[in-house]
Amino acid sequence: MTARLPDLTRVHRHAERGSQERTRLDALLDDELVGTLSTVVDGQPWAVPLLFARDGDRLLLHGSTGAGALRHVVAGASVAFSVTAIDAIVVAHSTFDSSANYRSAVLRGTVHNLRGPEQAAALDALSDRVLPGRTREVRGSTPKEWAATLAMELPINEGSWTYKERTGGPSAPDEEVDVWCGVIPLRRVAAVPEPAAWSVGPVPASVLAVTRGRE
Amino acid sequence: MTARLPDLTRVHRHAERGSQERTRLDALLDDELVGTLSTVVDGQPWAVPLLFARDGDRLLLHGSTGAGALRHVVAGASVAFSVTAIDAIVVAHSTFDSSANYRSAVLRGTVHNLRGPEQAAALDALSDRVLPGRTREVRGSTPKEWAATLAMELPINEGSWTYKERTGGPSAPDEEVDVWCGVIPLRRVAAVPEPAAWSVGPVPASVLAVTRGRE
Numbered sequence: 044m045t046a047r048l049p050d051l052t053r054v055h056r057h058a059e060r061g062s063q064e065r066t067r068l069d070a071l072l073d074d075e076l077v078g079t080l081s082t083v084v085d086g087q088p089w090a091v092p093l094l095f096a097r098d099g100d101r102l103l104l105h106g107s108t109g110a111g112a113l114r115h116v117v118a119g120a121s122v123a124f125s126v127t128a129i130d131a132i133v134v135a136h137s138t139f140d141s142s143a144n145y146r147s148a149v150l151r152g153t154v155h156n157l158r159g160p161e162q163a164a165a166l167d168a169l170s171d172r173v174l175p176g177r178t179r180e181v182r183g184s185t186p187k188e189w190a191a192t193l194a195m196e197l198p199i200n201e202g203s204w205t206y207k208e209r210t211g212g213p214s215a216p217d218e219e220v221d222v223w224c225g226v227i228p229l230r231r232v233a234a235v236p237e238p239a240a241w242s243v244g245p246v247p248a249s250v251l252a253v254t255r256g257r258e
Numbered sequence: 259m260t261a262r263l264p265d266l267t268r269v270h271r272h273a274e275r276g277s278q279e280r281t282r283l284d285a286l287l288d289d290e291l292v293g294t295l296s297t298v299v300d301g302q303p304w305a306v307p308l309l310f311a312r313d314g315d316r317l318l319l320h321g322s323t324g325a326g327a328l329r330h331v332v333a334g335a336s337v338a339f340s341v342t343a344i345d346a347i348v349v350a351h352s353t354f355d356s357s358a359n360y361r362s363a364v365l366r367g368t369v370h371n372l373r374g375p376e377q378a379a380a381l382d383a384l385s386d387r388v389l390p391g392r393t394r395e396v397r398g399s400t401p402k403e404w405a406a407t408l409a410m411e412l413p414i415n416e417g418s419w420t421y422k423e424r425t426g427g428p429s430a431p432d433e434e435v436d437v438w439c440g441v442i443p444l445r446r447v448a449a450v451p452e453p454a455a456w457s458v459g460p461v462p463a464s465v466l467a468v469t470r471g472r473e
Contacts (some may be wrong), residue, residue: 080301081296088296092342127307138385139403170353188354229450238440
């Protein structure tokens with residue numbers, strides 16, 4: 044599990060991992076909640092994790108209007124947005140051949156600051172990405188609440204993104220093996236929901252949908 | 259869950275989230291398997307996900323010796339390494355007050371290319387981070403295998419990192435509420451291990467340790 048720890052840098056040499064399939068990109072973006080936004084500030088790398096939602100051919104992002112580096116970003120600085128899922132540990136006959144199954148994408152471009160109805164729609168879309176249906180269970184946001192928030196859009200254009208993955212089991216050994224080898228799938232699960240002290244009423248549909256079977 | 263989707267950018271305004279406690283940083287780094295390495299190449303942001311292992315006051319990283327941008331990094335380019343855990347969905351009385359519990363860190367600096375015995379030790383440490391104990395179940399790596407891999411060290415120095423988190427339940431509303439509110443904890447779990455067709459012998463201790471109860 045040394046040299047072949049996830050070969051996240053080898054897209055040019057492992058063509059089978061460099062799939063450009065847009066459907067796989069979308070599946071990854073629809074599976075993960077958070078990515079890392081990277082940009083350059085005063086010549087130095089700058090990074091921040093952000094929740095995101097894919098909406099067709101764009102990523103929706105949000106942040107505080109008070110965050111200086113995000114103002115730099117909405118002013119037109121180039122960004123790279125990185126999203127990674129670790130799907131399994133690959134247990135091979137040597138540490139060198141061991142690895143991890145992963146899916147990762149980097150999207151490049153510049154973000155566009157959304158305002159007015161576009162902003163409101165984007166923030167609702169982000170909410171419904173994190174907990175689908177919750178926007179129908181609570182009051183809408185107010186103009187004052189919207190004003191405190193940056194909503195941003197990063198286009199998903201052909202050629203603006205790279206997608207890499209490793210799937211499947213360990214590669215077959217070319218030496219004698221006397222140990223167990225295989226994969227350990229990893230999953231993210233929701234645990235039993237915990238009500239706030241001042242919570243009113245039963246667990247709602249939005250929460251049940253992600254925790255069913257755990258109440 | 260709009261303006262208060264994880265306020266990952268608000269460390270300066272939410273001091274309670276800007277904890278500098280090294281123990282919390284270490285706990286995060288010891289919980290997560292993958293981070294995003296950001297650097298600047300030709301003035302543009304560049305990012306790649308990498309497995310990592312904390313070893314005391316340094317992060318160990320690895321990559322292919324053929325990866326151009328990593329050669330740029332080991333030549334001394336500034337980097338930011340970002341690690342994020344999403345621990346819970348916070349379900350508040352409004353989408354604006356909804357959020358996510360998270361822990362995140364960004365470590366800044368330059369990486370050092372490890373060679374010889376330091377490299378071998380770092381690669382074994384990375385292997386044992388991903389699947390503790392596996393290095394004792396299989397043969398050691400060979401010099402040829404080591405030669406194909408970059409092993410890098412990023413120091414964890416005082417002042418070189420920032421740590422942010424949100425914990426706990428939704429904030430208490432200052433308006434009448436008639437809906438369920440609370441948190442949905444999220445966890446990463448290992449599923450039933452799947453042997454390769456050519457696997458030999460029982461599930462080993464290293465795999466049992468992360469999947470116990472699931473065979």
